[in-house]
Amino acid sequence: MILIHCPYCDEKRPEIEFANAGQAHIARPLDPSGQTDAEWEAYLFIRANPRGRHHERWRHVHGCGRFFNAVRDTVTDKFEATYKAGEPRR
């Protein structure tokens, strides 16, 4: 089982306690009604699907309950870094 470092608990915890929550660093547009259909579609549905380094949101759902961000390699499944939500992209 993979061990994932939770930045809130500050320790490595078993993967089974965590849930993936999709791509990270997607900000909701400040003025949704000012968006074109294409822009809104991109915000809602269009996601990166890289082969390699990927920024993701994870949630320590069976632990402290917090969302955080992680950099994971989609090929090797190795976690390069995890950091608290709100911290700058790594």
Place this chain on the structure above:
Amino acid sequence: MSDALIRHEPVSETPCVAHGVRISLAPPMQRYTLRARYAQDLERVFKVKIPSKIGASEGGIMCLGPDEWYLRRQAGATIPTSEGLPVAVADVSERSICLVIEGPRAAEILMSGCPLDLDQFAVGRATRTIYETVEIILIREAEDRFHVEVWRSFAAWLWMAMTTAARH
């Protein structure tokens, strides 16, 4: 808290005693979930030191998350009012039951379904985690005694899984 006369427990009230381990139901308790942005606000309510490190426990108050604590008191206890302070204190006494796992094989039985490394889980620590597929709060009361807080609806299954592990 419901009347003891009509209390119906989801697991057997007769302890399961197997080689090196004893699994029993703890007596009814008062349970509270405490939420606050700052631990100091809870300290003003309870007038005790509130642990701020996740996983730590002090005086029956366990820190489960950065803004979440869990408090257990014996049945019938009362807690001070938190009126006017930016905290949320909710009584969740009947949400869960507590199983006591004790004996030299206690950690081994828990590790049959819990992925935590209990060798690194010191006495006094408490955390939310998972046993197989059931979410639990695990508390290490002593080297060979654990408390497992589990939601009532999951308790019958957890009892079956743990007593099966204990008898193996």
